[in-house]
Amino acid sequence: MGMTIAEKILAAHAGKARVVPGELITAKVDLVLGNDITAPVAIKEFERLGVETVFDRDRIALVPDHFVPNKDIKAAEQARLMREFARKHQITHYFEVGQMGIEHCLLPEQGLVAPGELIIGADSHTCTYGALGAFATGVGSTDMAAAMATGELWFKVPASMKFVFHGEPKPWVGGKDLILHIIGDIGVDGATYMAMEFAGEGIAALSMDGRFTMCNMAIEAGGKAGIIAPDAKTIAYVKERVDREYEIYESDKDAAYALVKEYDLATIEPLVAFPHKPENTRPISQVGHVPIDQAVIGSCTNGRMEDLRIAAKILEGRKVDPRVRLIVIPGTQAIYLEAMEEGLIKTFIEAGGVVSTPTCGPCLGGYMGILAAGERCVSTTNRNFVGRMGHPQSEVYLANPAVAAASAIAGRLASPEEILG
Amino acid sequence: MRGKAWKFRDDVNTDEIIPARYLNTSDPKELARHCMEDIDPQFMEKMSPGDIIVAGKNFGCGSSREHAPVAIKAAGVSCVIAESFARIFYRNAVNIGLPIMEAKEGASKIREGDIIRVEPEEGKIINETTGEEYQVAPFPPFMQAIIAQGGLINYVRARVGESR
Numbered sequence A: 001m002g003m004t005i006a007e008k009i010l011a012a013h014a015g016k017a018r019v020v021p022g023e024l025i026t027a028k029v030d031l032v033l034g035n036d037i038t039a040p041v042a043i044k045e046f047e048r049l050g051v052e053t054v055f056d057r058d059r060i061a062l063v064p065d066h067f068v069p070n071k072d073i074k075a076a077e078q079a080r081l082m083r084e085f086a087r088k089h090q091i092t093h094y095f096e097v098g099q100m101g102i103e104h105c106l107l108p109e110q111g112l113v114a115p116g117e118l119i120i121g122a123d124s125h126t127c128t129y130g131a132l133g134a135f136a137t138g139v140g141s142t143d144m145a146a147a148m149a150t151g152e153l154w155f156k157v158p159a160s161m162k163f164v165f166h167g168e169p170k171p172w173v174g175g176k177d178l179i180l181h182i183i184g185d186i187g188v189d190g191a192t193y194m195a196m197e198f199a200g201e202g203i204a205a206l207s208m209d210g211r212f213t214m215c216n217m218a219i220e221a222g223g224k225a226g227i228i229a230p231d232a233k234t235i236a237y238v239k240e241r242v243d244r245e246y247e248i249y250e251s252d253k254d255a256a257y258a259l260v261k262e263y264d265l266a267t268i269e270p271l272v273a274f275p276h277k278p279e280n281t282r283p284i285s286q287v288g289h290v291p292i293d294q295a296v297i298g299s300c301t302n303g304r305m306e307d308l309r310i311a312a313k314i315l316e317g318r319k320v321d322p323r324v325r326l327i328v329i330p331g332t333q334a335i336y337l338e339a340m341e342e343g344l345i346k347t348f349i350e351a352g353g354v355v356s357t358p359t360c361g362p363c364l365g366g367y368m369g370i371l372a373a374g375e376r377c378v379s380t381t382n383r384n385f386v387g388r389m390g391h392p393q394s395e396v397y398l399a400n401p402a403v404a405a406a407s408a409i410a411g412r413l414a415s416p417e418e419i420l421g
Numbered sequence B: 001m002r003g004k005a006w007k008f009r010d011d012v013n014t015d016e017i018i019p020a021r022y023l024n025t026s027d028p029k030e031l032a033r034h035c036m037e038d039i040d041p042q043f044m045e046k047m048s049p050g051d052i053i054v055a056g057k058n059f060g061c062g063s064s065r066e067h068a069p070v071a072i073k074a075a076g077v078s079c080v081i082a083e084s085f086a087r088i089f090y091r092n093a094v095n096i097g098l099p100i101m102e103a104k105e106g107a108s109k110i111r112e113g114d115i116i117r118v119e120p121e122e123g124k125i126i127n128e129t130t131g132e133e134y135q136v137a138p139f140p141p142f143m144q145a146i147i148a149q150g151g152l153i154n155y156v157r158a159r160v161g162e163s164r
Helices: A005-013 A039-049 A073-088 A103-109 A124-132 A141-150 A175-186 A208-221 A232-239 A305-315 A333-341 A344-351 A401-410 A416-420 B028-032 B067-074 B087-096 B104-109 B141-148 B152-163
Strands: A024-028 A031-035 A060-063 A118-121 A135-138 A152-156 A159-166 A194-199 A225-227 A259-264 A271-273 A281-283 A294-297 A325-328 A376-379 A395-398 B002-007 B052-055 B079-082 B100-102 B115-119 B124-127 B133-135
Touching: A005 A024, A005 A118, A005 A135, A005 A194, A005 A225, A031 A039, A031 A103, A031 A141, A039 A073, A039 A141, A039 B152, A060 A073, A060 A103, A103 A124, A103 A208, A103 A333, A118 A124, A118 A141, A124 A135, A124 A208, A124 A225, A124 A232, A135 A225, A141 A152, A141 B087, A141 B152, A175 A208, A175 A259, A175 A271, A175 A281, A194 A208, A208 A225, A208 A232, A208 A305, A294 A305, A294 A401, A305 A325, A305 A333, A305 A344, A305 A401, A305 A416, A325 A344, A333 A344, A376 A401, A401 A416, B028 B067, B052 B104, B052 B115, B067 B087, B079 B104, B079 B115, B087 B100, B087 B141, B087 B152, B104 B124, B104 B133, B141 B152
Parallel strands: A031 A060, A031 A118, A118 A135, A159 A194, A159 A259, A194 A225, A294 A325, A294 A376, A376 A395, B002 B052, B052 B079, B079 B100
Antiparallel strands: A024 A152, A271 A281, A271 A395, B002 B115, B115 B124, B124 B133
């Protein structure tokens, strides 16, 4: 019996020839990530361990992105705790305001993730890096503390599920719609403890940005990891950013899967996930009349260049409905600069939107766009739970950047085609 | 572990357990004040220390915030019983020493207000109100070792000490 890409990466990092689903292993990690919410807890736990130094100062990434630039005094104290730890232990990859971006946009961009690597992050969307053919998974702060001290962690080898996309996507369908389609199909716990492997010509046709979006939301189906075998696009992306050696793995033809699902892209249109679960998906043609108060374009899910270009294409020369607040958040400083040079920022501002420095801010109801009771937001983010973006009686509708931009103009959920005519 | 059962539905997420608006602190006492606030705003007024949360499937889905099991533990909840748990929450609860029990039958049969006793060593949940008894899915031996040490930090500290 062959092995899946996930099993091969875990086996290699555990120093074993093979692993099987359900097996408990201890594996060496290539990178440990934390942010300004999770790292402070991890740092306090690390200090209880009684070790003097971190396992490798080059293999820890600390990114203040959730409530930074500091939203209040308490957030400032947490950011300071992380900054002081980074200085004390001379952490190479600490990103201060000015360098920082949304962690899951930033780390691949900075070349900190390569194919075949094993990455843990104290953030559930760490699964994003599977788009590069790495095994990346979210953990809690105590796991992060243990990994910062020892460079290794225990894992239960997950079974794998394979999702194959055939055919060509319809207009305005992107990675967001493909992953929402899966979540709508299998449910928010449909892949609990599983590695979700995405394959087929529909995945091959996706840009790297689209693939990051897909793997990012594997956790929204309960997945331990989302993963896509590297191809020429992956290698081209990594070549510009990574100068260390890495391993390319792919699944064996006779690898075992707990489930294989095949989808025809001809049947998938842009989707909107209605409150309060990402599995509540409806095709954009069937959303009905849903007025909105706010539109957010950004986040670790959809804050990359391709996302901003798509939104700008729809907003160019048009105006946001006066009843809607449009908030655009480029994922990193590099994306922000590139968007500026391409004229996208000008497009957003002329359309009546605001553009923010990179932050997770509104996605988790932190700051920069909190909702009042009864307000509705269409958002390119990843969760539409009760109270996720503000008041427990507010509502979040998850969509791709094209639908979010079109809805901002229409003042209600709308398809890009309605706006472009 | 013995207390009154408070019932919750399927897919209780970590934003409902501890909303992100309170994550600008990691102080367990402060987090406990807002425990379960977005799913039951009165929970902290109603519950008494030792009480037990009983939920459906996929308890603790969503973000990796360890603040969620920390808030539940600091609130004085003695145990969480669910049909199933989301992966990261499960791991975090074990790591910080919050007792959790996966018990499909028990989670669905227990009613709000029932008095529940948990016997972790025997893998049993006893419903004192109805007299019923339910089985608990056992932890893998490796996780039992972490639980026996009182959480991951103690477990790792012991291992780091050995290797010196």
